[in-house]
Amino acid sequence: MGSAERESESKDAQLDADRGSKSPLNPAAQAFKPSPTSFSPRTTSEVWFPDGGIIIVCGSSGFRIHGGFLAFKSAVFKDMFAAGDADAGANETSEGCMVVRLPDDAADMVRLLDALYSPRKYFKGKAELSFDIMNSLLKLATKYRFTELRADLVELLVDMFPSDREKYTLEPPPNIAGDPYLDPIAAVEFGLTYNIPAILPAACYEVAMMGMETLFNTESLFGLHGAQPMEVSRTTLRTCTVFLHKWHAAVEEALDADNLDCEDPWVGTCPECDGFPDRQMRQAVERRYRLLDRDIFTKQNAHSSRAIVVEGLADCCESCLEGLDRFDDSVRDALWLKLPSLCGYDNWDAINEAEV
Numbered sequence: 001m002g003s004a005e006r007e008s009e010s011k012d013a014q015l016d017a018d019r020g021s022k023s024p025l026n027p028a029a030q031a032f033k034p035s036p037t038s039f040s041p042r043t044t045s046e047v048w049f050p051d052g053g054i055i056i057v058c059g060s061s062g063f064r065i066h067g068g069f070l071a072f073k074s075a076v077f078k079d080m081f082a083a084g085d086a087d088a089g090a091n092e093t094s095e096g097c098m099v100v101r102l103p104d105d106a107a108d109m110v111r112l113l114d115a116l117y118s119p120r121k122y123f124k125g126k127a128e129l130s131f132d133i134m135n136s137l138l139k140l141a142t143k144y145r146f147t148e149l150r151a152d153l154v155e156l157l158v159d160m161f162p163s164d165r166e167k168y169t170l171e172p173p174p175n176i177a178g179d180p181y182l183d184p185i186a187a188v189e190f191g192l193t194y195n196i197p198a199i200l201p202a203a204c205y206e207v208a209m210m211g212m213e214t215l216f217n218t219e220s221l222f223g224l225h226g227a228q229p230m231e232v233s234r235t236t237l238r239t240c241t242v243f244l245h246k247w248h249a250a251v252e253e254a255l256d257a258d259n260l261d262c263e264d265p266w267v268g269t270c271p272e273c274d275g276f277p278d279r280q281m282r283q284a285v286e287r288r289y290r291l292l293d294r295d296i297f298t299k300q301n302a303h304s305s306r307a308i309v310v311e312g313l314a315d316c317c318e319s320c321l322e323g324l325d326r327f328d329d330s331v332r333d334a335l336w337l338k339l340p341s342l343c344g345y346d347n348w349d350a351i352n353e354a355e356v
């Protein structure tokens with residue numbers, strides 16, 4: 001059916017509906033009398049284009065939109081409309097428009113249509129992209145294969161939780177810098193629910209940094225950033241818990257002198273100074289990796305083993321301190337390589353290949 005035809009049919013149907021209606025203010029609701037779930041598009045939805053040829057109905061909300069535009073953006077809608085056109089007689093219609101009833105939440109649909117018709121609203125003013133909005137958009141963009149919108153969302157998330165180490169070791173890491181900020185538990189939830197493996201290692205790592213207590217204190221979740229508190233899925237809880245558990249084993253392995261790809265800084269003697277005879281010093285350095293109470297991938301000097309040693313032991317030669325820097329590099333390299341295996345992937349290649 002051509003758009004001109006559709007438009008003229010639409011006008012006729014509008015007249016019919018107006019004549020037959022006891023409530024001329026709301027003809028669409030009358031037209032839907034036979035259906036158990038009538039809707040009042042004009043009162044519940046702002047997305048109502050008079051020249052639209054499709055009415056999408058979610059719950060009690062109707063959205064009159066342009067079918068061609070939706071089909072252009074989404075492979076699923078394209079197929080849906082093509083099937084509808086082929087079997088026009090079987091379609092429910094209102095005001096001359098094909099009516100498509102969907103099981104989705106109307107609030108999700110409003111956000112989806114907003115993002116499609118006004119992309120700047122979310123992608124230029126990133127701060128508006130709260131957890132709730134991202135969840136709505138990812139849910140429907142994934143379900144209905146709005147590939148461009150989904151790619152924009154994935155790109156935004158990958159910028160926040162990079163799989164590229166150079167990007168992650170920016171100071172501070174992008175998400176921790178907080179503009180925009182997304183609770184890393186929400187990021188894990190997104191990564192698992194909407195199949196975005198690239199963000200899982202960094203997101204799980206940031207959850208691990210927050211600690212187990214925060215993970216199970218669901219009341220605090222998402223409350224900080226204006227979003228509604230949300231129940232975290234069991235899969236997310238399990239993934240984060242397993243990550244933290246495996247982190248401890250990975251740290252022991254990385255700290256093991258046999259696995260260092262530099263000289264063990266804790267043994268040997270130094271001609272310039274006393275080296276590091278203090279056992280407690282070593283424990284203080286290693287504790288930082290074990291406890292993960294702050295970011296260990298950062299290159300910021302204040303967080304380095306050097307800083308811990310200098311703080312506790314004033315006279316130590318530069319050569320020994322450089323040995324400690326190499327020790328940090330070795331441990332960090334080993335742990336970064338391990339991150340994917342802590343959240344269920346063999347390695348970084350597997351993460352990148354799994355990316356859709």
Ligand SMILES: [Zn+2]
Pocket residue numbers: 270271272273274275316317318319320321
């Ligand atoms: Zn020395």
